[in-house]
Amino acid sequence: MISFNYEGDFKLENEQAVSQWVSATILNEGYNEGEINYIFCDDDYLHKINVKYLDHDTLTDIISFDYSVGKELHGDIYISTERVTENAKDFRVEFSEELHRVIIHGILHYCGYKDKTDQESKEMRSLENHYLTKR
Template identity: 25%
Template sequence: MKIPLSEQSMSAILDLQLASDCADIPKQEDIQLWLDTLLLHQQMTEKEITVRVVDVTEIHQLNLQYRGKDKPTNVLSFPFEMPELNLPDGAQLDDSMSTFLGDIVICAQVVTQESQQQNKLLNHHWAHMIIHGTLHLLGYDHIEEQDAQEMEGIEIAILQKLAIDDPYQNH
């Protein structure tokens, strides 16, 4: 018997940071559902993710600083990398350190603009961007065609669980 998602324990620990006064940012509950659905699909539990919603100026600066691209973008992902530590003999790291996946930074205005240009429902495009960014945190990318097909297939499967159409179809 399949247990409805709402009856399962939460699998994503969401740190939502709103650094935008954009009016059409999704509710925290929606973002939580999208992350929980992704982690359930990936058979993961108790992963912490920071989602920071920003305006064009901040995403543009981050895209230039970290990717060398002098323009705004929709979403940036910053996977957490555990630093090499020299611990005293017998010392152990707290297990909570291994649960942090990283940070996703999303530009509200770019997501809104793209959803209008691509004729997509705004909340559906937000869901796609959250899932897309989180998959980058998990090590997926779309630089090579084969990797892109794998990542897109996972995105489509997760979005389907949320009753959201294939975002790559007719766009």
């Protein structure tokens, strides 16, 4: 089950369509959907989580906590809508495109994809682009 939670004024448009898109991505990657929580928040909220749990004193657009068991995906995905807004401006894309990229990015991490090296980042970006065409 995919749920959407909000710490602030932001509200995701068309939750049902986004949920179906994420579910289809999970199945396409060969995994089963467990309990996945998206939490949309601001920079301050996510920064506190970054410092407290990851010991990183930086701003970020997404933090995902993976509680998956085998092929069943479970986790909490925190997304700063302020960072997504800034990134959309920097990348010269619409907010909704960048938001969907970040939404699927978290799921791809749960599916085992990494983005620490240049090659991993290229593969992740390619998969993000692929799934963005499926929404």
